[in-house]
Amino acid sequence: MKKLLLALLAASACVGAQSATYNLDPLHTHVIFEIDHIISTNRGRFDRKEGAVEFDPQAQKGRVDLTVDMLSINTGVAPFNKQLQGKDFFNVEQFPTAKFTADDFVFSGDKVVEVNGNLTLVGKTNPVKLKALRFTCFENKMLKREVCGGDFEATITRSQWGMVWGIDRGFPDNLRLLIQVEGIKQ
Template identity: 55%
Template sequence: MKKTLLALALVPALFASAVHAEIATYAIDPTHTFVMFEIDHFGTSTNRGRFDKKEGTVQFDRAGKTGKVDITLDVTSISTGTAPFDGHLKSPEILNAAAYPTARFVSDKIVFNGDKVTEVTGQFTLLGKTHPVTLKANKFNCYMNPMVKREVCGGDFEATIKRSLWGASYGLNYGFSDDMRLVVQVEAVKM
């Protein structure tokens, strides 16, 4: 009787470890991952830039339809293609890269529709302030990469945030939009 009870007690533990085994960890590929931003400029054009240095991981369980994302951006690596504009964006007036050299997105949920990822919800920290952000998936896929011989998962995601929530209010009094569009192209390689 005791052996039967012990065996029954072990079934949930074995099931839990089997489910846990489905979770895979992927490293962000910095050569195929780009985090870009767009801000309206007086309703005439769009200022664009990107963060050239980024790192992070993705934990993904396709069968369990769960996962986590953790991406850190090096704010000092901001690049618009124009050095003076980069310097202005890094200044205390806008992103204050000296005081806040990193920005970070940490997800708390990956949302699926069937087998496809549709959005990633989480917390975005910029200028020392953290607020929720939902990244909508425009595209998502996993494939066996023939060059690195490992599985790669990724997609195109985007969100529009109110930058003033994080304290990036420069230009609002001139008529610049408070909306900042984030565009995230990410690929991560299974470790």
């Protein structure tokens, strides 16, 4: 009888568990891209981004809303930043933000292995699958709150968003996205 009571209490605790919201920490959230450049790799990042993640590990569900300020592109080379902000690439004058939204978290056991969503970039929206390289939650002793975070990656085809500059001259269509996120429970 005691075991049955404990099992019922444990089950009711799981049923009562609710999704928590984690605001993304801009100091520990990074959106980076890589693209081959003949004999090396061009890299860049976006310095301003904001968003939140709703996460319920018991129900194995989640939701992501991430907005990226495209004016904050930083390759370390000012003329290259300007070129990427122009109409041939991100066209930041007309489309100053990009947005990733997702509500499909894929689990293997109790681990997040993939987040499937939509990336809106240059006014076009296409599906993107982010592979979780790692993802975990823990009680941050310094903040005295739970934090969740991880590293994700995807390879996208830039021509799906209309960015075709240089493809006819041998520049690659594929680019790699690396996304590091850390969110603080609210």
